[in-house]
Amino acid sequence: MRLLDRYEEVVGHQEVEHLRRLAERLAGKRIVHVNSTRTGGGVAEILGWMVPLMNELGIDARWEVISGPPDFYRVTKTFHNGLQGRPVNLRKRDFDLHYEVNRENAARLDLHADIVFVHDPQPIYLPAFTPPDQVGRWIWRCHIDASRPDWAVWKHLEAAIPHYRAAIFSLAAFARPLTVPMFLIMPAIDPLSDKNCAMPETERLEVLARFGLDPERPLLLQVSRFDRFKDPLGVIEAYRLLKPYYPTMQLALVGGPADDDPEGAEVLGEVQEQAGNDPDLKVLLLPPDSHRAINALQRSATVVLQKSLKEGFGLTVTEALWKGKPVVGGACGGITQQVHDYHTGFLVHSPAGAAYRVHFLLRYANRRQRMGQTGHDFVLQHFLLNRNLRNYLAMLLCLDQPEAGTLVV
Amino acid sequence: MEASEPFRVMDCSLVRLATGRQCVNLRELLEAVRTVPEAVLEHHMMRCAIEDHFELYEFPNDLARWCWTALGDNVVAEELGLIDPYRQLTTAPLRERLVNTMEARLWELDHARWCRPGLELHLVYSRLIAYDIGECVSTPAALLEAIERMSLRSLFYHVHEARRRTQGLSDDFSLWLEQSGADAGLVAALRQIDFYFLNLNQLREALIDAFRRYVAAAPPVPRSVP
Numbered sequence: 362m363r364l365l366d367r368y369e370e371v372v373g374h375q376e377v378e379h380l381r382r383l384a385e386r387l388a389g390k391r392i393v394h395v396n397s398t399r400t401g402g403g404v405a406e407i408l409g410w411m412v413p414l415m416n417e418l419g420i421d422a423r424w425e426v427i428s429g430p431p432d433f434y435r436v437t438k439t440f441h442n443g444l445q446g447r448p449v450n451l452r453k454r455d456f457d458l459h460y461e462v463n464r465e466n467a468a469r470l471d472l473h474a475d476i477v478f479v480h481d482p483q484p485i486y487l488p489a490f491t492p493p494d495q496v497g498r499w500i501w502r503c504h505i506d507a508s509r510p511d512w513a514v515w516k517h518l519e520a521a522i523p524h525y526r527a528a529i530f531s532l533a534a535f536a537r538p539l540t541v542p543m544f545l546i547m548p549a550i551d552p553l554s555d556k557n558c559a560m561p562e563t564e565r566l567e568v569l570a571r572f573g574l575d576p577e578r579p580l581l582l583q584v585s586r587f588d589r590f591k592d593p594l595g596v597i598e599a600y601r602l603l604k605p606y607y608p609t610m611q612l613a614l615v616g617g618p619a620d621d622d623p624e625g626a627e628v629l630g631e632v633q634e635q636a637g638n639d640p641d642l643k644v645l646l647l648p649p650d651s652h653r654a655i656n657a658l659q660r661s662a663t664v665v666l667q668k669s670l671k672e673g674f675g676l677t678v679t680e681a682l683w684k685g686k687p688v689v690g691g692a693c694g695g696i697t698q699q700v701h702d703y704h705t706g707f708l709v710h711s712p713a714g715a716a717y718r719v720h721f722l723l724r725y726a727n728r729r730q731r732m733g734q735t736g737h738d739f740v741l742q743h744f745l746l747n748r749n750l751r752n753y754l755a756m757l758l759c760l761d762q763p764e765a766g767t768l769v770v
Numbered sequence: 771m772e773a774s775e776p777f778r779v780m781d782c783s784l785v786r787l788a789t790g791r792q793c794v795n796l797r798e799l800l801e802a803v804r805t806v807p808e809a810v811l812e813h814h815m816m817r818c819a820i821e822d823h824f825e826l827y828e829f830p831n832d833l834a835r836w837c838w839t840a841l842g843d844n845v846v847a848e849e850l851g852l853i854d855p856y857r858q859l860t861t862a863p864l865r866e867r868l869v870n871t872m873e874a875r876l877w878e879l880d881h882a883r884w885c886r887p888g889l890e891l892h893l894v895y896s897r898l899i900a901y902d903i904g905e906c907v908s909t910p911a912a913l914l915e916a917i918e919r920m921s922l923r924s925l926f927y928h929v930h931e932a933r934r935r936t937q938g939l940s941d942d943f944s945l946w947l948e949q950s951g952a953d954a955g956l957v958a959a960l961r962q963i964d965f966y967f968l969n970l971n972q973l974r975e976a977l978i979d980a981f982r983r984y985v986a987a988a989p990p991v992p993r994s995v996p
Contacts, residue, residue: 375919382902383783530788533792533892538790543790544787545894693887697889710886752785756785758899767900767931768900770899
């Protein structure tokens with residue numbers, strides 16, 4: 362079965378047909394996506410479905426990956442942190458290494474295309490070292506919240522922007538003013554991926570049993586890195602405020618190991634200390650490929666929390682809504698685009714607020730179920746990959762049309 | 771009745787672009803409304819209906835909704851919510867009306883309320899990419915069937931966007947029916963729909979109600995997910 366046919370079963374014939382109609386106007390266009398890894402991370406996940414889907418739609422799409430020495434990835438990881446606002450310490454030789462690796466990759470990669478999407482900061486200098494006749498248009502796709510970057514990192518990256526025809530950000534709140542048009546395309550989830558696909562009940566129960574969770578009792582769940590911005594301690598505080606009223610309630614805080622983040626290990630230690638010996642409070646450290654386990658936990662939750670103090674788009678919120686769970690989320694970043702009070706969950710500003718809203722959702726099962734259904738429908742309409750792909754196709758169609766009016770294609 | 775030219779169903783996709791500008795209180799919003807390009811006002815007052823939020827909140831434009839949810843200024847939110855941009859032939863009188871509404875409100879206040887961090891209004895503009903989906907209909911009954919199953923984006927294009935194209939005179943459905951010699955009562959009923967104050971699902975229901983009053987009953991068609 363073709364990939365598009367499989368998605369059609371989820372999003373409907375009309376949606377897929379419309380993708381085909383839009384793509385007809387781009388048939389034969391040569392598009393190359395460039396990023397820095399073929400596996401692991403959100404960008405690789407997106408390109409994993411986007412490139413084959415573009416090809417099925419008649420677009421000549423390819424995916425190229427840059428490579429460099431370990432030190433290059435240390436530098437670009439620092440760029441990543443700096444873009445997100447952490448103060449970083451970089452030297453001239455670090456910036457020189459970034460230029461040099463981009464120069465080598467520009468010579469090595471096949472970038473002949475009408476349009477090249479450069480994802481994130483790692484390959485951002487490719488246009489500077491690519492012969493101008495190879496590429497029609499360069500587009501920089503920034504998946505990171507770059508609204509308050511480290512100054513030195515931003516100055517270094519911003520100098521590459523004049524090579525680009527446009528930039529794409531996930532949210533207006535993540536964009537920095539640039540001299541090129543700044544398109545907005547929100548991320549999306551893949552409904553057929555291991556993390557989001559339908560799952561046999563036996564598998565779901567097996568996962569709960571493996572983690573010592575009781576399927577008959579209410580379960581609160583937060584899935585996120587052990588990071589202070591995700592406020593796991595605030596989640597524990599909310600749980601403890603509610604526990605006297607719902608003694609059978611369970612809480613699972615689920616995250617991945619924090620190999621590259623010394624602060625992550627520290628926060629995990631604090632969380633484990635706060636959790637103490639409470640048998641109903643599980644702190645679960647799962648390997649990065651535990652997609653089906655996370656799927657099972659999300660499907661088993663009564664209420665999902667994402668009590669972040671600072672957040673990117675918050676795809677874990679999207680995943681929970683897709684599974685029909687109302688979300689109690691911190692009022693920040695992309696969570697505010699997805700969680701709408703009394704419709705798909707509640708936005709909160711404190712542990713007490715989280716406790717209060719979770720109480721409401723535990724108390725009123727009918728409202729909880731209705732909000733879960735609304736959340737599922739909301740994601741179906743706005744946050745699945747067909748919408749993301751439609752946005753890309755539409756953006757490509759109006760790339761060279763500067764006016765803001767309606768374009769009939 | 772069979773029209774000489776069939777009605778061609780269109781769909782559309784909204785392409786949004788950031789301006790890099792944001793507001794944190796009513797005073798900043800007023801200053802922005804005074805100075806932003808027309809495309810920004812058009813997006814936040816009209817095209818926002820094609821996005822998700824109007825299905826969830828009662829206010830038909832972004833400015834009213836932001837004043838209500840982020841600033842907690844219910845008075846100005848209610849007043850902004852009632853400003854129908856499709857009643858203005860150009861953006862200039864719309865801008866003036868918005869400015870006057872906000873100025874009057876600020877005049878009453880000792881201090882303008884601020885939104886919490888994270889709830890800023892980020893100003894954007896947009897382009898609408900419209901495309902023919904290859905479906906044609908030739909009779910009012912067939913048009914009704916098409917309306918029952920077309921995407922919400924198609925409804926936006928054929929009603930909201932059509933009003934912009936025709937300086938507020940007509941939607942595409944009633945214009946085609948009129949040119950095809952359809953019942954004048956149906957044409958009038960469609961044009962009387964207060965579409966600006968309806969979300970797109972409600973608009974579909976209103977269109978279907980109007981058709982059913984004038985068009986011989988056609989078998990209902992299951993609605994597809996937009």
